[in-house]
Structure formats: structure tokens, C-alpha cells
Amino acid sequence: MVHEEMLRILLQLAQGVDPETGEIYGEESPYQRPVAVRALFLALRELEHGETSQQAPKKPESFKAPPLDEAGALILGHLRKWRTEKAKALLLPPYIIFSDKTLAHIAFLRPTTPEQLLQAHGVGPAKVGQFGEEILALVRGLLPAAS
Numbered sequence: 001m002v003h004e005e006m007l008r009i010l011l012q013l014a015q016g017v018d019p020e021t022g023e024i025y026g027e028e029s030p031y032q033r034p035v036a037v038r039a040l041f042l043a044l045r046e047l048e049h050g051e052t053s054q055q056a057p058k059k060p061e062s063f064k065a066p067p068l069d070e071a072g073a074l075i076l077g078h079l080r081k082w083r084t085e086k087a088k089a090l091l092l093p094p095y096i097i098f099s100d101k102t103l104a105h106i107a108f109l110r111p112t113t114p115e116q117l118l119q120a121h122g123v124g125p126a127k128v129g130q131f132g133e134e135i136l137a138l139v140r141g142l143l144p145a146a147s
């Protein structure tokens with residue numbers, strides 16, 4: 001796709017015209033149409049990166065949490081209960097706090113430090129800052145005492 005063609009597509013989208021059919025959207029936003037969103041995405045990607053593929057980029061492979069032993073399952077149950085309570089308190093859906101996969105990975109890893117918690121799938125510095133101490137305290141409280 002040449003620059004002029006990409007710019008034509010972007011201009012048509014900005015004017016509320018479907019670049020493939022010429023249909024005018026009227027009051028409806030072009031960004032609500034999957035065809036328009038895809039055309040915009042492809043044009044912008046090619047402008048930014050010089051990519052010419054008509055396929056969307058591949059998603060990374062899905063993370064699969066390892067199986068849990070009995071202690072891990074106990075920790076996971078407590079983590080889910082904590083997440084539900086936290087979500088209600090913050091008026092958020094539970095998955096916004098942490099996904100099920102993330103909780104399962106935390107239960108598997110059994111982190112006791114912020115650095116260890118950062119190793120869990122779906123946990124970054126922001127989540128550690130927001131919820132880290134609570135998660136770590138919960139996990140520490142469920143671990144058997146060192147002998």
C-alpha cells in the first residue's frame with residue numbers, strides 16, 4: 001500500500017466514510033465499525049512500521065498456570081476471597097484486581113517479597129504498589145513456619 005492510499009483511507013475514516021464501500025456513516029462513529037477499525041489499524045501500522053501484512057499481529061501464547069498442590073489450592077482460595085472483598089470495596093470487577101490465572105500463579109509461586117511477586121504472570125510494578133503488601137501478608141500468613 002502506498003502512502004497516498006493510506007492517507008486516503010485515513011482521510012475517509014476521519015470524514016465518516018467507509019473506505020471499502022464508500023458508505024457514509026452519518027452520525028454513527030466510524031470507530032464503532034469493525035471494518036473501519038481494521039482499515040485504520042492496518043493503515044497506521046504500515047505508516048508507523050512499514051509492515052504490509054494484511055493480518056493482525058499474532059497474540060502471544062496464552063499463559064497456563066501450573067497445577068497446584070493442596071497448599072497452593074488453599075492459598076488460591078484465600079486469594080480469591082481477598083480479591084472479591086477488595087473488588088467490592090473499590091467498586092471494581094474482580095478481574096481488574098487480578099485475573100484467575102494471576103492468582104493461580106501467585107498461589108503456585110508463594111511469593112514472600114515484592115521481587116518474587118513481580119515474577120507472577122500479570123503482576124507489574126503498579127499492581128505490586130497497589131496490592132503487594134496485602135498479597136504478601138496473606139501468602140506469608142498461610143505458609144508453614146520455617147523449621
